[in-house]
Amino acid sequence: xxxxxxxxxxxxxxxxxxxxxxxxxxxxxxxxxxxxxxxxxxxxxxxxxxxxxxxxxxxxxxxxxxxxxxxxxxxxxxxxxxxxxxxxxxxxxxxxxxxxxxxxxxxxxxxxxxxxxxxxxxxxxxxxxxxxxxxxxxxxxxxxxxxxxxxxxxxxxxxxxxxxxxxxxxxxxxxxxxxxxxxxxxxxxxxxxxxxxxxxxxxxxxxxxxxxxxxxxxxxxxxxxxxxxxxxxxxxxxxxxxxxxxxxxxxxxxxxxxxxxxxxxxxxxxxxxxxxxxxxxxxxxxxxxxxxxxxxxxxxxxxxxxxxxxxxxxxxxxxxxxxxxxxxxxxxxxxxxxxxxxxxxxxxxxxxxxxxxxxxxxxxxxxxxxxxxxxxxxxxxxxxxxxxxxxxxxxxxxxxxxxxxxxxxxxxxxxxxxxxxxxxxxxxxxxxxxxxxxxxxxxx
Amino acid sequence: xxxxxxxxxxxxxxxxxxxxxxxxxxxxxxxxxxxxxxxxxxxxxxxxxxxxxxxxxxxxxxxxxxxxxxxxxxxxxxxxxxxxxxxxxxxxxxxxxxxxxxxxxxxxxxxxxxxxxxxxxxxxxxxxxxxxxxxxxxxxxxxxxxxxxxxxxxxxxxxxxxxxxxxxxxxxxxxxxxxxxxxxxxxxxxxxxxxxxxxxxxxxxxxxxxxxxxxxxxxxxxxxxxxxxxxxxxxxxxxxxxxxxxxxxxxxxxxxxxxxxxxxxxxxxxxxxxxxxxxxxxxxxxxxxxxxxxxxxxxxxxxxxxxxxxxxxxxxxxxxxxxxxxxxxxxxxxxxxxxxxxxxxxxxxxxxxxxxxxxxxxxxxxxxxxxxxxxxxxxxxxxxxxxxxxxxxxxxxxxxxxxxxxxxxxxxxxxxxxxxxxxxxxxxxxxxxxxxxxxxxxxx
Numbered sequence: 001x002x003x004x005x006x007x008x009x010x011x012x013x014x015x016x017x018x019x020x021x022x023x024x025x026x027x028x029x030x031x032x033x034x035x036x037x038x039x040x041x042x043x044x045x046x047x048x049x050x051x052x053x054x055x056x057x058x059x060x061x062x063x064x065x066x067x068x069x070x071x072x073x074x075x076x077x078x079x080x081x082x083x084x085x086x087x088x089x090x091x092x093x094x095x096x097x098x099x100x101x102x103x104x105x106x107x108x109x110x111x112x113x114x115x116x117x118x119x120x121x122x123x124x125x126x127x128x129x130x131x132x133x134x135x136x137x138x139x140x141x142x143x144x145x146x147x148x149x150x151x152x153x154x155x156x157x158x159x160x161x162x163x164x165x166x167x168x169x170x171x172x173x174x175x176x177x178x179x180x181x182x183x184x185x186x187x188x189x190x191x192x193x194x195x196x197x198x199x200x201x202x203x204x205x206x207x208x209x210x211x212x213x214x215x216x217x218x219x220x221x222x223x224x225x226x227x228x229x230x231x232x233x234x235x236x237x238x239x240x241x242x243x244x245x246x247x248x249x250x251x252x253x254x255x256x257x258x259x260x261x262x263x264x265x266x267x268x269x270x271x272x273x274x275x276x277x278x279x280x281x282x283x284x285x286x287x288x289x290x291x292x293x294x295x296x297x298x299x300x301x302x303x304x305x306x307x308x309x310x311x312x313x314x315x316x317x318x319x320x321x322x323x324x325x326x327x328x329x330x331x332x333x334x335x336x337x338x339x340x341x342x343x344x345x346x347x348x349x350x351x352x353x354x355x356x357x358x359x360x361x362x363x364x365x366x367x368x369x370x371x372x373x374x375x376x377x378x379x380x381x382x383x384x385x386x387x388x389x390x391x392x393x394x395x396x397x398x399x400x401x402x403x404x405x406x407x408x409x410x411x412x413x414x415x416x417x418x419x420x421x422x423x424x425x426x427x428x429x430x431x432x433x434x435x436x437x438x439x440x441x442x443x444x
Numbered sequence: 445x446x447x448x449x450x451x452x453x454x455x456x457x458x459x460x461x462x463x464x465x466x467x468x469x470x471x472x473x474x475x476x477x478x479x480x481x482x483x484x485x486x487x488x489x490x491x492x493x494x495x496x497x498x499x500x501x502x503x504x505x506x507x508x509x510x511x512x513x514x515x516x517x518x519x520x521x522x523x524x525x526x527x528x529x530x531x532x533x534x535x536x537x538x539x540x541x542x543x544x545x546x547x548x549x550x551x552x553x554x555x556x557x558x559x560x561x562x563x564x565x566x567x568x569x570x571x572x573x574x575x576x577x578x579x580x581x582x583x584x585x586x587x588x589x590x591x592x593x594x595x596x597x598x599x600x601x602x603x604x605x606x607x608x609x610x611x612x613x614x615x616x617x618x619x620x621x622x623x624x625x626x627x628x629x630x631x632x633x634x635x636x637x638x639x640x641x642x643x644x645x646x647x648x649x650x651x652x653x654x655x656x657x658x659x660x661x662x663x664x665x666x667x668x669x670x671x672x673x674x675x676x677x678x679x680x681x682x683x684x685x686x687x688x689x690x691x692x693x694x695x696x697x698x699x700x701x702x703x704x705x706x707x708x709x710x711x712x713x714x715x716x717x718x719x720x721x722x723x724x725x726x727x728x729x730x731x732x733x734x735x736x737x738x739x740x741x742x743x744x745x746x747x748x749x750x751x752x753x754x755x756x757x758x759x760x761x762x763x764x765x766x767x768x769x770x771x772x773x774x775x776x777x778x779x780x781x782x783x784x785x786x787x788x789x790x791x792x793x794x795x796x797x798x799x800x801x802x803x804x805x806x807x808x809x810x811x812x813x814x815x816x817x818x819x820x821x822x823x824x825x826x827x828x829x830x831x832x833x834x835x836x837x838x839x840x841x842x843x844x845x846x847x848x849x850x851x852x853x854x855x856x857x858x859x860x861x862x863x864x865x866x867x868x869x870x871x872x873x874x875x876x877x878x879x880x881x882x883x884x885x886x887x888x
Binding site for chain 2: 085086088089091092093095096099100115116118121122124125126127128129130131132133134135136137138139140181293294295297299302303306310311314318339340341342343344345346347348349350351352353354355356358359360362363364367441442443444
């Protein structure tokens, strides 16, 4: 991380806070061994999931009555019972008295039925309306509390509620500290709870590209923390950083250019030779930017970004799939970006690839589901890395603050989301692109 | 419009412009009788629509060779031929040399195939990537030039290209002056070109709710300009304004509370009694805000907004559909909001209804298609109305400028989009929520 300039120190100081410059509230992040939440949770609403919710949450969380006055660190609302626009008043009547009792870093989750899978028009309208509610409420919360919406398939009820558990555990813990105002869709594909929720990736073999430094290195560490063996991949020139990451995570290093036409074969071969098994988790983290206005962008800046960010992940994944080189319940994870969602000035090349990653997830989700796996993407917003540290002070300080949490995220926030997708408990989470952006105001 | 304060005048002055305060470039809006564009257009790309594009555009526009050096006011790129991520380099090679030749107020349109309807994974990825390109390029354009993406159904080719014509004419004219960086999906439902493109609504009977003032009054005027007969609806208390609008558009006034359980019957009855026909165009413009943080919001503020903005449009439409009271090729048009897409602090009630309107469009599009009609919504961003004029100067001046066109829109910009949806030439435009926001940076 670059040394902080005087201006940067000033703008992040208590003095600036007194002058009204927004200073984000400290985020409570996940720590192995600590309780998932620091205060009890409340369950509200009445729908087809309410009983299962109470049962599933009873173990990991302390449940509180909605009427209690003590601070709550979690609120889960079952909105699957809201089947007409007229029913939406239940959102107001339940949440209105709760808001003032919410603890810092609280986790609010509304669960509805996936609108586009609902036949009844009234129920579909009510379900779709939830998104306006949760995204607005997320913008109202203070002290790092977050609000999310989980859409579950109509085929999910109490009998197969295990499909939702990994998502709930993610959203109700510090693992999702920098995920805010987002929507996650859950399918009824059978999900397998891990023997130990603190080692959800035990026995999994993961590949992380771009692992020599930055977000990639932290993804490798986080997957290893969760029990995975990790093959760390980066370009040969990144040698030292790559070795450092591999040693840190007790994994192996594979120097490899992802645009190498033989990249997929080399990955599969390395997995077999060093671990005697197939790849279970494939994280396409390697990526570059080459920003220029399109009017001034030469071919090489366009093509390099396309080749590394989009074409390589697509070709590697398709080849590994065709060769049967992915393991059981494989998880493929792409890295998109808020730029890929909203577009960004100076990034026609980059945003094309990052929108392409969303298409990559959409286009392969059925194929992955067929073999028991899943494919999803993270879309980071402003994450504190060497890259953002090198930005000019003004744009950086604005970029950091124009989100509901009024601060930049950490690489670990991206990594936790990747780890959530990577688990066999998340095979029911398929086809999502989840923003890790503190509910950035920037969007489409 | 409220009188301008000194501060407001200052911030919008040439002095402020010199000091670096963004001042939007004047938008060239549609005027009946004027050429659609003020300079020729260029067609690029090679796909299944290229021949039809050249034929269809030949009439209303002057076509120019891509190699020509003179300014172009329109660029249309057929991206349906890009079927692999590797093909995306054609975006760069075509657009890069064009950008410096673009005229002020130019209209750039990329046409691709609707990604979610494509079976082939590679083609779907390439199609989805287009969105990152167009949204970024829109953020780079200057002097009020806009960039849009049109996704056409795989079943659309040269033989039924008429389905795309109303969308092209809208996006290639001043009618879409404040629509920027957006995506519109076109279906293969047969579309009927009007006898006269300057009177596309001739013979249509339209209902506009909330027509007494503001955006509603301008929608009524615009539909009348395009040849429609207009029933102007507003609450009885709005009497004077309602009569004024009705007289201006040579329509009829119907004082009616949209939350009246008999509202649908009264609308149908008025149409029959005064015009001897059914309703062809139904514009649900009536809407209110009652902003408060959820923690401070009482029942009445929640319920009033729900009843008027969401429940009334849903119930009125469903009753008119059930009663067979809509005419041939009926067009139903909702009004959503960027708040419904992104959420907004202090608007949990409003954003819930405006997200609900998106659900309303989604849930009824198949039913409208079955009877030859369509349903769509506009989602206005910052529009210059009495409401925004009454905002405090600071937030208003920021709100006006945080979009790619660096200015607020006019009510007519919303109205032109409504008129585009309302035509029988747009029955192939179904299920869209189109933002009229100058590509506001705010989004989800």
